Amino acid sequence: MPAISNKGMAMPESPIRKLVPFADAAKQKGKHIYHLNIGQPDIKTPVVALEAVKNNNLEVIAYSNSAGSASYREKLAAYYQKHEIPVTSEEIIITTGGSEALLFTLGSITDTDDEIIIPEPFYANYNGFATSNGVKVVPVQASIENNFALPPIADFEKLITPKTKAILICNPGNPTGYLYTKEEIEQLAALVKKHDIFLVADEVYREFAYDNAKHFSVMAQQGIEENAIMIDSVSKRYSMCGARIGCVVSKNKTFIQTALKFAQARLSPPTFAQIASEAALDTPESYFTEVIEEYVIRRNTLIEGLQQIKGVKVATPKGAFYCIVELPVKDAEDFARWLLEDFDYQNETVMVAPAAGFYSTPNTGTNQVRIAYVLNKKDLGKAIEILAKALEVYPHKA
Structure with missing residues (x-):
């Protein structure tokens, strides 16, 4: 065999x-x-998204741009700007779900045997994404005793080696539900800046913040424009898990150009799902x-x-x-x-x-x-x- x-x-x-x-x-x-x-x-799922697919009169379901349709990226950039995340359409690559965004990210910033530091517990598929890229996950353990708040920055720093390429967080967290504070993001930003590594934030649950708390994005943190990478998705925001549309966002032009090569290799994200996702942006507050x-x-x-x-x-x-x-x-x-x-x-x-x-x-x-x-x-x-x-x-x- x-x-x-x-x-x-x-x-x-x-x-x-x-x-x-x-x-x-x-x-x-x-x-x-x-x-x-x-x-x-x-x-x-918002009716506007479903109707955009039902009432579409496409005669050919063609490839889109490898980075995603221009109209969707422009509309998505406007959505982010409305939420105090200052990005442009050129800084966004549409992916087949947040999973592909993470795979493109790891493929772009790591080589075999490189290391990613992640507070644990973390989204289980991070283990799989790391394995598929030959990357080692280095965990920093959070505690149920304080609702899985960010571990002390000293715990992160002592794990940084020449092989460390990034710190990866999920905010708000899956599986913990923890919402990182602005101060915690600032601490992580200072650390990645100091060691010249990436801060990757999986922010697919950004809308789901409770008790008058506010989500703070790594893309809104000043001073780490070259270090910050954001992962996002329509899956949870609009209850569109089966659409499989996500994105990777960064102001680091070299990273975006590199990730685009991975996007080109898989050709393009699904056309109808992008149509639905673009329409979903018209969902009322x-x-x-x-x-x-x-x-x-x-x-x-x-x-x-x-x-x-x-x-x-x-x-x-x-x-x-x-x-x-x-x-x-x-x-x-x-x-x-x-x-x-x-x-x-x-x-x-x-x-x-x-x-x-x-x-x-x-x-x-x-x-x-x-x-x-x-x-x-x-x-x-x-x-x-x-x-x-x-x-x-x-x-x-x-």
């Missing part, structure tokens, strides 16, 4: 999706599953006001419910729609699988994402799960009740 590459063998499974076969089997048995494992919003109000209700329902379960510890998110939950179990992955295979309450169960896959440090987060509060208040309440019942009878408690 021909050999599979070492890189392929080293690719990690997604903690978000790896248990899908067990969920499918549970559904075949007639169980109803409350999906808390994946960040798929149930909020409706009231849409976001209502969405944020809904997510605050869901967050409060989830956090208050989890805090009532004995032995459970939960960080309170300030953004996005995720939280990390520490459970009184020995192995959260075993617990998550057991929920699907062996447990139900009134023929219903829940699906969660084991959190160990959101860390790169071995044997870390093994008693934690990530929960996405993308269900309505009623369903979240039922899911919490089921989780509490499950923890009462689970045989492998801590």
